[in-house]
Amino acid sequence: MSEWRDQLLQMLPGSSLLVWAVVLGGLGLWFRVALLDRPTALFSRILGLLSLVLLGFWLPRFGGWAEQVTFWLLASVAVLTAGTAISTRSPVYMAIWFALSLLATSGLFLFQNAQFIGFATITVYAGAIVVTFLFVLMLAQPEGDAPYDRVSWAWFSAPLALLAGGVLLAAMLLTFSPDGPGRPDASLGPVVPPSALATDQHHVARLGGELYSRHLIAVEVVGTVLLVAMVGAVAIVIQGKSAYVPGRQDGSRIRGRRDAPSASSGGAP
Amino acid sequence: MNEAALLVNFLIVGGLLFVTGMVGFLVRRNLIVMFLSAEMMLQGVSVSLIAWGRFHQDLGGQMLALFIIAIAAAEAGIALALILMLYLRSQTLDVAFWHDLREEGQPPYVDQGIPETHREEHKWPRLTPSGVRPEVDQEEQMHRSRV
């Protein structure tokens, strides 16, 4: 544990850079998130970018410029779109921004030679989940954003959430911190040779081998989970059909159902 | 490439995604947005896992990430059904609408400071309904719903 403290004390200049990065990023997000209805988008974007740049200075370099640039592009897209996603007013745009963030993340996966996960992310998340949710959103809230999308539920929610997030992030950064910000690449200890894994041409085959040997039981269990989810989703919809039991006291506040929406009949634009 | 530095870079990206998703979950009130924010947190976890897996030259991380995706799909199915049903009952996707279950004597939640809209709201195009809505036989619907 003492190492951590030593680090904390030793790398004061480095950590101050870090602190600034976190603070600026937090402020930027706060301007977006807490003041959803104010036109501060530009300011917050500037702050966010600034924070990312600071963070970039702090982060260690790991390779040649091509790799570095690719990584930076993908990472900044992933993070910035994520930030935009949670701070945009309209839930529809949120889903789209999130899909974009997912695409960038898949790029990062590819960068790590995790091709299968990358494609699975695109197919399952961006392709299936997000799109389905988009449908539901348009079904339920075709008018774009609703009043409640513009505010948070309490004045303290955004500051506290950002505080929690900031401390989490700071703790993580301190944990991962190499000895000082922006160190040249070579200084980062022994350079690990490119692993067999990273250059493996039969990556997917190996993944499949592992999946169906060691994790076979887990695969079966996931199958079971999917079965439950499927049956459960259908049962939930059936149960919900007659929306409330008439005469029940606490159901009285429910307004009558509109005629259109239901799981099967699509009223999407 | 310097694998260790690569690891640190990726872990930080993962952490950023996790924290961003968390903030979104805590701050946004739309049910679907909240769910997608939670998925964003999972995405952060996946990034970290894959980075670790590469660092250790082990497939375990990718495996866990794969299972995360599968479970997320299952949860998304449930979430869809649930959110749809909740919407049908309340006609809103606002999570703060659901606060009837609380400690006795606590004041009900009142929305404060929803800003008035000044600008013209952006409208989504709506398709005009065409044709006649078919008569639905209730009995038949009950029967169908079981299949």
Place this chain on the structure above:
Amino acid sequence: MFVDSETIRFLWPELILVLCAAWIYLGGTFRGSRRWWVAFALAAYLLALGVILGLEGPATTSGDRGGLASGPILVDQLGMICRCFAILVGILLTLLMSKSTRHDLGSEYQGTLMLLVVGLMLVARANDLVLLFVSLELISVPTYVLLFLGRRDRGTSEATLKYFLLSILSSAMLLYGMSFLYGLTGTTSLRGIQAAVSTQPSVAALSFASLGISPDALIYLSLVFLVAGLGFRLAAVPFHFYAPDVFQGVTHANAALLSVVPKVAGLLAFTRLVILGFPQAASQAWEILLVLSILTMTLGNVCALWQQNLRRLLAYSSIAHAGYILIGITVALADSQRAGDSQGGVAAALVYVVVYAVAALGSFAVLAYLGSEQNEVHGVDELAGLARTRPFAATALSICMFSLAGLPPLAGFWGKLVLFLGAVQTSSGGLTVQVMQWFMILAIAGAINAAIGAAYYLRVIATMFFRAPAKTLDAEGGDGAAVVMLVCASLVVAIGLFPGIALNLARKAEASLRAPVSLAAQDPDRSQPRPVEHAWHAPEPPRTNL
């Protein structure tokens, strides 16, 4: 080969249940009778139980399983006992839900419940982060469905929503913790993790040190997230908020499920993850958990004093009992730093969770039995004079509540006794003075809480016995609930009268958990208090000051 025919052989009970559940789903389309599917499910549970006891009983006790032990499942006494308990819980819940489900969704209900039981059984023996996570989700996902299907009203919807959202949040945190755990060691197998972190200094530690990454900090981060993720399932304080609201909203049967299944799963996962896989975290973990334990039981008890709603009251009581369970985990963690000599923390927590589960199931069963489809029992006041209108239900409820309050000679007394004994023993020897003081505080806090806790259970009992009956309750909960009520009450009495069986089983389970852990033989001189050492024994990793 990790999954071989032998592994499959040890999965027979789970397979049977999964197949039966699939059959229930499938058959439910054609045959809607609820009664039939309840009977079918009961038969399936009994078959699985028979398979466990008949086929595996001798095999499990035969010691080391060699190759299997490094596979995704662990075959040990702990797993076996917990699986039997899971099936028992499944049987009781099936009976309890036999009436409360909608007629046309009976088969879905029973099938989902059965898969949930399978999840619980798998958590009890998972030896892999992947399998552990997936099994936990096999508990969570059916729980959402069951909660929603319980009743059709606003309260249920809201409760399900709250549980769902917070549950996926806690899953995310758990996963983040798991990712650090994986990152520390580079393997997802729990035994592998244990082996990796206990070689000193580990390869990973050295390479982290060269990176400037402090493994201690990683361990701590991982631990906090794991505690957060599993604390939600245990309903420990700051992660407990959902419990009262959700319990209030759902049906009695579902509240019973929520009070039992996630708690058992959380405890098991914690045992496997932290105590088995991750003993290096112990020195940091017990500090966190000790504080959480005191907070949890105190908060649960003092809030329960205020409650008028029965399910809410039992929800707070469930929080308080999570605090007691944490005592056992804390003791187990503190022990694992000490030379081999265990105080039985895990065993105590296991006994306690079983005892709690039985009593809580019994209490909810009585409440479910007393209500009807239209009129559920909500308030404490509705129980007024129950001792005269429904003497048997009142007796069963008071037995369960006295057990929850920890009154001798019922089961709850033994649960509390072994827990507090563990804490007191830890406080009385072997560790440093501060540690001992902390455990003394823990024991005292536990004892004070036992005194506070008696108050609200007693209020319910006093209402039943000492007040004039207001109105006669319907008591249309069905025969299933009545059976559960009787079974649970008699189990509580039986465990109270013959506690040795349960205690020794738990001891065995704990021994099997610790048995293969070959921590190097410790020095025999135990009378000397050993200083608390940092978990990570790396002899000052070479700092490459670059």
Place this chain on the structure above:
Amino acid sequence: MDVSVLLLLIPALPLAASIICATLGPRVLGRYCHIPVILCLVAAFVCSFLLFLEVPRTAVPTESDRTVVYERVVPVWQWAVIRDALPQALRSDGGPVSRDLSIEISLRADAMTAMMLTMVTFISSLIAIYSSGYMHGDRGYWRFFAYLSLFVFSMTMLVSASNFLLLYVFWEAVGVCSYLLIGFWYEKPEAAAAGKKAFLVNRIGDFGFALGLFLLWTTYGTLNFHDTPVNTPGSVPVASVGADEAQPSDGDAPSATGTVRGVLSPTRIKNHDFAGGRVGLAICLLLMIGACGKSAQFPLHVWLPDAMEGPTPVSALIHAATMVTAGVYMIARCTPLLMVSPESQIVVACIGGGTALLAALIAITQYDLKRVLAYSTVSQLGYMFLGLGAGTFLGITSGMFHLFTHAFFKALLFLGAGSVMHAMGNVIDMRRFGGLRLRLPVTHATFLIGCCALAGLPPFAGFWSKDAVVASIEEKVHSLEHGEISAGGEGPAHADAGAGRSAVPSTGSANGLMANAAAIYGILFYVAMVTAFLTALYTFRAYFLTFHGPERIPEEAGHHAHESPAAMCWPLIILSIGAAVAGFALDLTYTRQPIQLFAEFLSTTPSLALGSVVGTRVPYAFHTGIAGISAAVAVAGTLLATYLYLGDSREVQWLKSTFDLENFSRWYESRQRTNWGAKPWVAAIHRGASRIGLGWLATLIGQSLLLAGFALASPLLLGNFFSPYKLSFHKFFLDELYGYIVVVPLRLAAAACYAADRWIVDGLVNACGKAALAFGSLMRSLQMGLVQFYALAMFLGVLVLIATKLMMLAG
């Protein structure tokens, strides 16, 4: 019959009766529920009496010395074995240690148990007979008898248990029975509340007791009183104590064979093998907390007066004669533990003396007959603790002797009060009836005997036992002053007995508390004397108010105002005989003192026969001086009461009203009754405070203000008595001066004590509960129903965990 059979029968009979009543009661037996109960209890009494006779007959001298010890342990059933419960790191002090926590149900017979059993079954048989008349026609007739016999079962098990855990189990069981019986008339909200209060206050005591048990376990490695063989896991049942040696264990246990010495086993006591120092003190104090809860000692005595809401036979049985003595019994049983830490003895004595004085002061001003008796019970229990706290052989036996005699006369008094209530239509306020001596002749006569015994008038039972307690304190002071206590009085045979490992109390102790021990015991001696005076005063006050003066009968009495039926009278008569002669009729030859006889009987108990307590054994000599003083004090108290309450001249009436502080109490009660809540500003503050969950604080502040005002007003009140006008008006001032000087301060002290008891002690006990409630309400406000708030709280929890660690590392 064999002792083991007897010992089994004694609890079994009441249990059988209880089961019969509970199962057959409502349908089959109906109005005849009392028959099986009475039969079983009487049979249990016969068994107990046989046991009582058997004990001294079969007691044998131990091999080495003259000490006569009798002990029989009858194992019934091995309840639970917790394997490997005790880690080896813990204390093993040489002998074999079982690593298993083995809990068996084993009964034990020795002199102390036999005495308690006889007393309990005798009193409860009589009370069962009495109840058959008293409870006649009650709707819960069968319920009452089922509870009653269940209680007797629990109590007999409590006194015959041979390990601490079993003791604890039945300790709780009598608590539950008491709870059920106090709340028996549950239609009365006060009854239900009182039941709950009793149970909860007892739980506070039990908390201490439980911690004490844990500490005992970690210190001694066993909870048994007796020796048990070391068992290998799962092999030899304990039923064969010492019969065959255990098999060699699996190498973990330090010694394969042998016996684990019980906490209170003769060998351990003989070797003085007890943990002294801080651990010993902690054990004793924790056990003391438990005893305080059950035996209603300060500050946990608040439940006993409220417990009078139960049916009167219950008050007589549980809250006067038997259950409340459980704490005394436990402390007496643990004498060897207390002997090694003299500080704890001083604490016991101080609590006992303090409680005795406090309760006696409170009892003076009560108008509720049962409440007077309840406070007198608390006071007499204080006497018993005082005796135990002396820590000498004489002190402990005198405490037990007082327990024994007290059971008779207190049961008698309560039953008499019950008889009065029965006749008066459940009116219990002494201001509303009077002069009943002609209406209720039997009750009157027996009540008078009870009063004499309670007041400690010479030939009656209370005199002898109370005198013994006072004498033991005197003896203690004497020996402390002359440093004799460690030398022992019984000759060279025991001279080495005190030279064991444990510290024997000596005057040379460096401890501050010990240095002043003589002074403390000296003060306690005077406290005991003052209490004796007060006891006589309030006892006869109650007696005269009830049975003398003009005849007043409340309208509720109706046609009931006549003597009770025979079923109620006969127990009264039998008990009154007991109360009259229990003190000195034990030896028909009248050659020895009663306490001497009693002590000889008890002295075969291992706890009292061996160990350092032997060193304090002195040949008993009747202290004529002390006996004379205490008799004189009691007579003085009686005479004062007679003067104040018997005469009916106007002056006495006036005096009486003055001394009773009727004006004052009227003022006091009206202030109490003033509806503060009606005043708008008070209501506003109170509502505001209770909205933030601090209503209890507001109430507490208001009450303290009231108390302060009362304290400030008291000089004015005093001055009023001495105003010139009154000086001239009342010619008898000089005659009354003594009365003023003595009685008025006494009354004021009484009122102050009562107020302090109601507000401060009771308030504190309640405040504990209210603090929990307030904390709960604070936490409740977090449950606002918004799911995102809950999520935020979860994350903030994580944040706090991480941030704390960061702070700790950085700072």
